[in-house]
Structure formats: structure tokens, C-alpha cells
Amino acid sequence: MKSTDDVGNQACDKTIFHELEHSFTLETPLSDVWEFLWNTERVARCIPGCNQVSVIQDNRQYAAQVTKKMGPFAVAICLEIDVIEVRPPHFLTVSIRGLDHRLRSEVTQVISLQLSSAGESTQIDIRGKFSITGLLGHLSKNLIVGQVSQVLDEFSDSLRQAILYR
Numbered sequence: 001m002k003s004t005d006d007v008g009n010q011a012c013d014k015t016i017f018h019e020l021e022h023s024f025t026l027e028t029p030l031s032d033v034w035e036f037l038w039n040t041e042r043v044a045r046c047i048p049g050c051n052q053v054s055v056i057q058d059n060r061q062y063a064a065q066v067t068k069k070m071g072p073f074a075v076a077i078c079l080e081i082d083v084i085e086v087r088p089p090h091f092l093t094v095s096i097r098g099l100d101h102r103l104r105s106e107v108t109q110v111i112s113l114q115l116s117s118a119g120e121s122t123q124i125d126i127r128g129k130f131s132i133t134g135l136l137g138h139l140s141k142n143l144i145v146g147q148v149s150q151v152l153d154e155f156s157d158s159l160r161q162a163i164l165y166r
Helices: 030-037 040-044 141-164
Strands: 006-009 014-026 050-057 061-070 073-087 091-100 105-118 121-134
Touching (some): 040 050, 061 141, 073 105
Antiparallel strands (some): 006 014, 050 061, 073 091, 105 121
């Protein structure tokens, strides 16, 4: 995972910025992976802590509820997810914004997935940027980056299992 250390510190708020990179290969043809990525319910089951997802506008906008233990906090974030760029069947970018009102924290992310065919397998390259403000922004950046890395690993494994055993 690649990291950028832009940590802003304001008088009463702190923000953590981070860039992420994660790659993995699925032993499934690209067309099957692309089709699966548009099955909202099945993809949601691959996201650690995602316990609810709803379609606001098909293939454009979604809402989700994610709960996750982060350091000493139990985080419950309501997410707004907007698809901002699509180039079938190779590229997808989403913008994600969420709030945990109890912890007065906001998470924003822009994540891109690049799919490339490798014979009967598909390489998935995930690139993104995120920021965390509020109370969660006061946690150790190493803790946050470790959590994000763990979530990406769990997502990759769950996606692999869901696609292979559908």
C-alpha cells in the first residue's frame, strides 16, 4: 500500500489524508467480473461491515450503512456513493462521502477500479484517495492506514469467493 503523509492540523479539528493502491487477480474472465461489480447486493456483502445498501439511482447513486471498529471507537457511517466515471468493461470510479454523527467525523473517498484481462483471469487495480476528519481524524494515521489495508484485503478475498462460488 502506498501512502501520502498530508496530515492537516487545525485548531479544533484534525484531518488524515491518505492515498491507497491495492491490486489482486481473480481467476475469472473480465466480463464476469464487470457484470458482478454492478450487482449491488452481492458487492455489498463483500464489503467488511456493510450491513445495508440501497439503490438511489440505478448504476449512478447508492446509499450504504457501514459499521466498523476503529481503534477504541465503534464507527457507524451512512455513506453516499456516486458513480462518477464508467468505461465498460475496464474502468469505474466512485465518490464516497459519509458521516458518523455520534463521533462528529466525516469520511470522503474517491476510488477507481481498473480491470484488465489476463487470459481467463482478471487483474483488478484499486487506486484511491481518502480523508477522515473530526474525532476519527485524531486517531493514529498508522492505525487508520492499517484498518484500510485490512478492509481492502478482506474485500479482495470476499469478492474472489463470491465470484468463484456464485
